[in-house]
Amino acid sequence: MATHHHPQLELLTEYAAGTLSLAQLACVSAHFNYCDGCQRTAEQLQDVGAALFEAQDAAPVGDALLNTVLARLDEAPPLSYGKPRRSENGVPALLQRLMSGDFSDLAWRKITSALSIAYLKTGDPNYEFALYQIKAGGTIPDHDHRGSEMTLVLEGGFSDDRGTYHPGDFTFRQASEAHAPRALPGQDCICLAVLDAPLRFTGWKHRWMNPFLTLHAG
């Protein structure tokens, strides 16, 4: 499946450097499930990290530490170093783990007639990590953000002023870029959204809800 919208170089570099926040890391790495190209780029960016790592001025380490580690080599390793497998329904295994079930098992909270949100727990204290379900053909009312918004389509698709997004497509918007995504007809759209500040509806019809839209980080 070819995806057409990808994480920017800056995000891929932060992925490779290990500095993305936990929730954003989960979203970017879920995109790799759909995109070999970005995964290869991330690997090359890790090679850059490895080259910098090797070029450092070494910090002296005494033999005492070596002996401590040698004495610990017989310790039983932690239970599982197994690689997660790509799940059959196409949902990244990592997400599956956080959901502990199916999309239908989640506690969906109805926000508007077309939009429901289910919050997942990553433990990241600064970012909300949630699934958005938009009814086929439905719209999320005009909104902007007090912070950034990262989105990955998991099922169905949506379009906004920048383009059309299908499963695996990724977008990243900065604070105050308003948009009104509309789900493609025929199938409900489910996407993963990572926010560091709550949505803010900009149209008069939905503005009254803003005080109730708090960030569900953690």
Place this chain on the structure above:
Amino acid sequence: MESSAGQQEVAAQADEKVVRWPQAGRRTDEWSECLVKIARDQDRAAFTRLFRHFAPLIKAFALSGSTLSANHADELVQEVMLKVWQKAGAFNPEKAAASTWVYTIARNCRTDLFRRLQKFDTPLAAEDFVPEHEENQEPFAQLQSKRSGERIREVMAGLPPDQMQILAKVYMEGKSHAEAAAELDLPLGTVKSRVRLAMQKMQVQFERAEQS
């Protein structure tokens, strides 16, 4: 984009087998061989050689730009080197350089240590984010990815200091682009364009990321 000359070059690399580090002047193969011996024979001598090379780098990485104490740095060295021993069987010398493999373990352990120190309550560890599927494993693709790692090392040695400085902040000190910009008193756009220029010179393929 890869010309036939490029392919010949790749083929020549395969015959040569012995590839030299530009800076360190050591064979890349030495550390890969150690990992293979550890996986196959639980070879402690090989582990000791690997430790003497990588432990000081892991410690420098731990102390780089961070608030980690010397004790935490030693703790990180222990944790990373133990993982190297335990996971050596998962290392594929055909695909990756040993240093890249050790670097990603060190990076993951450092990130997890930061999160533990900040008392994150999370079910996830950094190594849970390794891609779930293997991309194209054709020998030619593996060779290309190794070749690209070698090219990155060669080109990096010649990068201008202003680009190296930013890369070091981003990777070794773990700073965001915005933090690097603030510390170096540069506009964010300058930091981003220096990173982009450096990646272009090292021929990192990121055209996709530009059209998102």
